Amino acid sequence: MRYSEMFLPTTKETPSDAEIASHQLMLRAGMIRKLAGGIYSYLPLGYRVIRKVENIVREEMNRAGAQEVLLPAVQPAELWMESGRWNMYGKELLRVRDRHNRDYCIGPTHEEVITALVRDEIQTYRQLPRNLYQIQTKFRDEIRPRFGIMRSREFGMKDAYSFDATEEGAEESYRKMFDAYNRIFTRCGLHFRPVEADSGNIGGSFSHEFMVTADSGEDAMVHCTSCQYAANLEKAECPRPKEGASQGAECLPLEEVHTPDVRTIEEVCAYLDVAPRDVVKTMIFMCDAKPVAVLVRGDEEINEAKLKNYLGCDSLELSMDDTILEVTGSPRGFAGPIGIKCRIIADHSLNGMENFVVGGNREDYHIKNCNSTRDFGTSEYADLRVIREGDMCPRCGGEISIVRGIEVGHVFKLGTKYSKAMNATFLDRDGKEKHMIMGCYGIGISRTVAACIEQSHDGDGIIWPMSIAPFHVIITPVNMKDEQISRAAEEMYERFVADGIEVILDDRDERAGVKFKDADLIGVPLRVTVGSRGLADGTVEVKFRQSGKVDKIPISTASDFVTGAITDV
RNA sequence: CGGGGCGUAGCGCAGCCUGGCAGCGCGCCUGCUUUGGGAGCAGGAUGUCGCAGGUUCGAAUCCUGCCGCCCCGACCA
Structure with a gap:
């Protein structure tokens, strides 16, 4: 794309109502704009990154055997009454009425819709297991939305639902999602950790949250410095002291x-x-x-x-x-x-x-x-207390450490909670009618983008990993009025486009400093500087946003060099 | 919902206490100069001072009500 034609409103100053780095940078880099409290528009640059994350999610979900669907955002109240959540969900559920005065809600999640769909279409164990997912905008009327798209009311989410005939099958479905999530967040270039989460009355460790480590995170995560134990704060078990481990002191009178x-x-x-x-x-x-x-x-x-x-x-x-x-x-x-x-x-x-x-x-x-x-x-x-930094690990006796994190994904074994409430049954091999065993699996797409920025930025702006960068390369002609420079930049741009490189040509008539600042701010991984210094001996400079490393590359091999750098990662 | 703060040009803010021509910086437009890390000079455009009501000769400024936004807390199948 030519920068001069892009809708990419960057700002030098930080909006006063943004507190954390990702929110500030997404505003400054022209990725998002706020429409109302907790409701944001995605501008072209922001949406490109969203799409990159979505595509990684799609590839890995498909690879894990799930199939993509798209469910309605507006859902009839009757469904929610069946599951009992019309009354249980509370004010987070945005309720609306249509012209006939019928009640609906804007879907905050889709267990009801998917269960209703599957119960009508699946009758036998031969049709199981199935895993269906969608990538869709959710609405949760949060009490207090905050930190930009980190906790917004309207947000992009991937939600998947698995249906199995047997416990073992359900566990296998869960494991597949667990593995897929590990691949997804790894590909997004995140430092993350799956932690055991509270699974309510279902029990066991069949719930994991995928937490991105970040000081600005809203959640505390607990992990052992010696073994693999990791859990969120609500779930983390405290080590149990030895039975009656008194110090043998004398009981004094009350x-x-x-x-x-x-x-x-x-x-x-x-x-x-x-x-x-x-x-x-x-x-x-x-x-x-x-x-x-x-x-x-x-x-x-x-x-x-x-x-x-x-x-x-x-x-x-x-x-x-x-x-x-x-x-x-x-x-x-x-x-x-x-x-x-x-x-x-x-x-x-x-x-x-x-x-x-x-x-x-x-x-x-x-x-x-x-x-x-x-x-x-x-x-x-x-065991009723909150675990603390320095406590003993409940598994190995090592030392517990607590760090902050951002929850970007959650895998959960639902069991028969919804299939029982909504009567989703199948006929098993033995001819008996049984409830399907369900699992649900969510990824906050927009939150993942914010988490990535939290984890990867510096004083100049965002530092995108190649896998989700909105563009791979930005070509920066130092002076557009210099015929030789602008022609060389144009030719290089045409070549990059032809070679399938996602590239911005900063053809604006701005001073070099302005272009460098914007390139750093929007975080494009590679910057090719075209200037008279290099052109004198037929080279350009390729600068890596992450490392700051600069390579002088002959113009003739620039496309190959850049292609190599993109696929390297 | 409780506590605190804010609302003035596209963005960041001053002015409000003590009522009297609506300002500054950035950005934007025009021209000239400049051109490797957010240029200089000259000229210019841009306001429902959140909304409504009240006090007053006169309100961005004082009073009342409402709305919106931000932070902390409570809350969060």
């Missing part, structure tokens, strides 16, 4: 102490001059409308995802002040396990603790020297 207006762990520690790890927090949760007291050490946090899984409940939230008063007999800030009127569950780390501080269940009082077995006799211990 002591109620007056602690006026001392509520938080910090206040308690300061007032009583103890360490947070010697205090036990008592949090009252409402689990499907029943109160539960959850105990965790003062220096630890409760992991609500684990707690919810352990309790197996549908809804879980911290209880209101009136419930706390009812259960503990005191206002917020003084809850403790002794004499409390509800079920008590303690994190494993409490097992073996001695003489710790707890709330007094009485306003302005705490209790010292509490010992679980003696004082409230709980025997219900579970």
Whole structure:
């Protein structure tokens, strides 16, 4: 393409409402423009990159045996009522009415549509397994969209759904997708890691998130520095201390102490001059409308995802002040396990603790020297806390490290959740009707592009990997008014185009500096500089955006050199 | 939904406190000079000061309501 004819509005200044590098650079490089909160237009440069990622995804999905479809974006409410999600999904689901006052939603995901399609068309095990995928715009009415297209309301997504007759088949389908995802993100030039994710009530490790490591990422990922263990923060298991691993200290008598207006762990520690790890927090949760007291050490946090899984409940939230008063007999800030009127569950780390501080269940009082077995006799211990940097790996005992990441893909074994709700069955070899076993597999296409920029940029702009670069090469004639230079650049451009190279000719009548800055900003991997210095001895300069390396190449072999550099990667 | 901030030219911002000709930089247009890392000079165009109402002789500026955007939090099958 000729730069002079392109719709490529780059800017020198950074828009004030962009916080993170990818958002700023996508705006500055003329890839995207915002239309409304969390809703963006893709300009030609941005859309080219999207298409590159989509094509990699297509190739690998097809290679893994999946078939591409395109499902409706607008979906009737009845389908969502069948699955139960019309009521469960909440405000993220954008609902609309048509002229006949019928309810629809703009699809945030497509389990309902695909399940309805497949149940009508597949009757026998002979037609299984099948894996169908689409690349389509999704809409999720996020509470707070942010960071440009990193968390937008409208976004591009690849979603795939597998249907199997047997458990083993479903696991095989899952593995195929897992492998395909590894190839896809590798080809996109990303540093990523699949991590075990919370799979809700289904259990096992049949859910993995593909996380791109980036400090700006919204998610925390946990990994072991010694073995391959990796999980997201919600899922990460904490190592279980040895049963009854007490230090053998003597149980001291209980002591109620007056602690006026001392509520938080910090206040308690300061007032009583103890360490947070010697205090036990008592949090009252409402689990499907029943109160539960959850105990965790003062220096630890409760992991609500684990707690919810352990309790197996549908809804879980911290209880209101009136419930706390009812259960503990005191206002917020003084809850403790002794004499409390509800079920008590303690994190494993409490097992073996001695003489710790707890709330007094009485306003302005705490209790010292509490010992679980003696004082409230709980025997219900579970893994309920959030893992921390430096903790022991639950697999090998090595050291746990936590880094931030961006979730670009998710593979999930659904089981029969939707096939049961929507009655998607098939007739098996034994003549019995069975529910199909499903899996779903998503990739955030637009987010993957943003993640790539987060991971690969410098002070001058984006640094695209060759595989998803919008163009391979940009030819920069240093001075268009110089006949010799512009003619040489034109000829080279024609040759590159003829050789199938994706090339921009920067034929604008701008100074060299402006062209160099724009080339760096939009991140084209190779830049060919045509100037009088080189032309004197029949050469041009080829500069690599990533390494900064510059090669002097004879004009006659430039196309071969560039072609080599493109296919090299 | 709670807390904080913002809304003035295409972009980045000043002006608002203390009411009195709507400004600066970048970009854009014209011309000349310049031409290897965001050129110089000269001339020029561009505004519903977010919207609505109120106070006032007079409102970008003060008051009220609304809308939009950004950040933090809560929330996130």
